[in-house]
Amino acid sequence: MNLPSPTPKWKPRLLTAVGAAALAILVTLSGVTAPLDAWVYDRLVLGAAPDADPRIVVVDIDQKSLAELGRWPWSRRTHAQLVDRLRLTEVKGIAFNVLLSEPALFDPEGDALLARAISRSGRVVLPVLAEPVQLNGSTVELMPIPEFAASAASLGHAEMALDDDGVARSAYLRAGLGSPHWPALALALLQLDQPPGSNGDLPGRRRVTTGLEPASPYDWVRDYEVRVPFTSPPNAFRHVSYTDVLNQRIPATLLRGNWVVVGVSATGMGPLARAPGQPPTTSMSGTDYQANLLNMLIKRAAITPVSEGWQAVLAAVLSALPLLLSLLPVLRRIWRPTVLTMAGTVVLSMLMLRYGHLWFSPVPALLVLALGASLWVYRLLRRTQRQAQSDALTGLANRSRFDHALDQELRIARRSGQPLSLLVMDIDHFKQLNDTQGHAAGDAALKALGRILRSRARRPRDLVARLGGDEFAVLLPETSAQAAATIATTIHVDLAHHGRKPHGATASTPPPFTASVGIHTYLSGDEAGPEDVFDRADAALYRAKQAGRNRSFSHTGEHEAVEVSPHRV
Known part of the structure; x- marks a missing residue:
């Protein structure tokens, strides 16, 4: 059903737009959509998955290596x-992603041999991990033993x-205890060819600091937050077994000039x-995680989450946009x-x-827009329902709504024992009024009678209906016969006052x-049904017309009706 689309009033639309924007900001800052944000990101980021760089080789400490070299940990x-x-x-470089934070007490020579091998290479980076000393306790940095740390590049x-x-969606390119002084392991590997202490132009969302309080030396502080676009699948890199490299089963050409990430995958x-x-x-595995992080840095494909402030601003603008656009004639229909x-x-x-390497979650804006669309659909359905149950000319209830209300109120009256009164009326000589003064005058009379009836039936359950043509009905729950007769009399009085045209009346004034x-x-x-109640009121109306019109009759028996307004007003 195509409903008319009146010109929108800009002030209510503008106020609603401000409310939508405020709601979007509240939803964004509250974080209530975080699970849905993550779900949407997981689906969208698959389309931005980069290829695995062929210069990255993963050396796996796998089941095959354990079977050949024995139980872990192995000798240094x-x-x-x-x-x-x-x-x-x-x-090109080695990220040795194996924790070496304790000396080998029973093989100190093995530690010395490894330290010298790391020093000879000059291209080995070693990991630092953060772990709590105890459950919910302070955090410490687990670093390689001093001789390894001194030998590492x-x-x-x-x-x-x-x-x-x-799910591992993010990475922090710098982190550390008290301050973000350590680069990520993959970043440290990539920075071997850069000047010492150079961060370069690092991507990522920066840590927000107020500057009022310094970071606690016991807190693990992160900076340069990025979302990692993982390859599909995440282990799509070239993998070789630790024992195969050790025993020279891998061609040197497979390794020469490449970045190598060594770690546990068993x-x-x-x-x-x-x-x-x-x-x-x-x-x-953590090794594949580091390989993906290295792949992201090499391809400059890091995804930076927009700041919380910009996320809120964009969500607010998009949430308010439909209401602002609806002020344009071509987009007047809000949907x-x-x-x-x-x-x-x-x-x-x-x-x-895909192209800006920025992550903006659409969920808060979509949530507010969906809420607005739901409210619009609800209002449209209510308006459609009202129009389906209303008379187009007078705005009163139509016959369908009246029949439903009469049946419902009659059931209530039976249960409660309260009286239920019904007034049925016609405009006297309505056809003659139409013929002599035109249909516009007839429509004006119908509207005028509707206004008078509404003014006399003001309780929440009272119902005024136009049944068709010039026939009207007023349903009055919990109203006695005497009270109904009084209301009928006041209607006659109102019509008499209406009949006195004021000085300067125009053509649009009802006759x-x-x-x-x-x-x-x-x-x-009484065992009467809805049809019986209506027929009795209609029979009383017929008697009023027979008695000369412009009066009220009340049904008192099966074939009897008495006048309740015996004199003309």
Whole structure:
């Protein structure tokens, strides 16, 4: 059904737009949409998944290596041999993602051999981890033992940032205890060719600081937050077994000039996480996490989340946009700009992610827009329902609504024992009025009678209806016969006052007219149905017309009606 679209009033629309913007800001800052934000991000980021760089090689400490080299942990002599093998193949750099925070008490010579191998390579970066000393206790940095730290080309934190659902979406390019002084392990590897202490032009969302209080030296502080676009699948890099490299089963050309990430992938030996958009049954090792982080940095594909302030501003603007656009004549129907804005919000988020490497969550704006659309649909349905149950000319209830209300009120009257009165009336000589003064005058009379009836039936359950033509009805729950007769009399009085045209009346002023009224009051114990009640009031109306019109009769028996306004007003 196509409903008319009146010109919108700009002030209510503007105030509603401000309210929508405020709601969008509140939703954004409250964080209530975080789970849905993550779900949407996981689906959209799959389209931005980069290819695995062929210059990245993962050396896995896998089940095969454990089977050949024995139980973990291995002697540091073994690691020294691996570092030497990789040095001889002229790899570009080695991220040795194995924690070496304690000396080998029973093999100090092995520690010395590994330290010398790391020093000879000059291209090895070692991890730093943060761990609480005890549950809910202060955090400490687990660093390589001093001889390893002194031999390494660089150190980098190997934190694998996990969200509450166990998915690794983010990384922090710098972090540390008290201050973000450590680069991420992959970043430290990539920075081997850069001047010492150079951060370069790091991507990522910066840490917000107030400057009022310095960071606690016991807090793990993060900076340069990025979202990692993982390859699909996350382990799409070239993988080789630790033991195969150690035993020279891998061609040197596979390793020469490449970045190497060494780490544990054997089941049960290291932390696991899930990449965005991957099934819950799949997992990713910390080594693959670092390889993806390195791949992101090499390809300059880091995704920076927009700041919380800009997220709120964009959500507010998009939430208010349909109401502002609806002021334009071409977009007057509110559903059009709403649909366009919802589609545009999703497209904007996708374009920012794909080409701008920025993450803007569309969820808060979509939530507010969907709420607005729901309210609009609800109001449209209510308006449609009212129009379906209303008379178009007078705005009163129509016959369908009246029949439903009569049946309902009659049921209530039977249960409560209260009286129910019904007034049925016609405009006297209405056809003659139409013929002599025109249909415009007849319509004006119908509207005038509707206004008079509404003024006399003001209680919440009272109902005034136009049944068709010039026939009207007034349903009065919990109203006695005497009270109904009094209301009928006041209607006659109102019509008499209406008939006295004021000086200067225009052509649009309703002409003088009168009406005849039939009344019936349902009392407790009567078995009459809705049709019977109406027929009795209609019969009383017929008697009023027979008696000369412009009067009220009340039905008192099966074939009797008495006049309740015996004199003309």
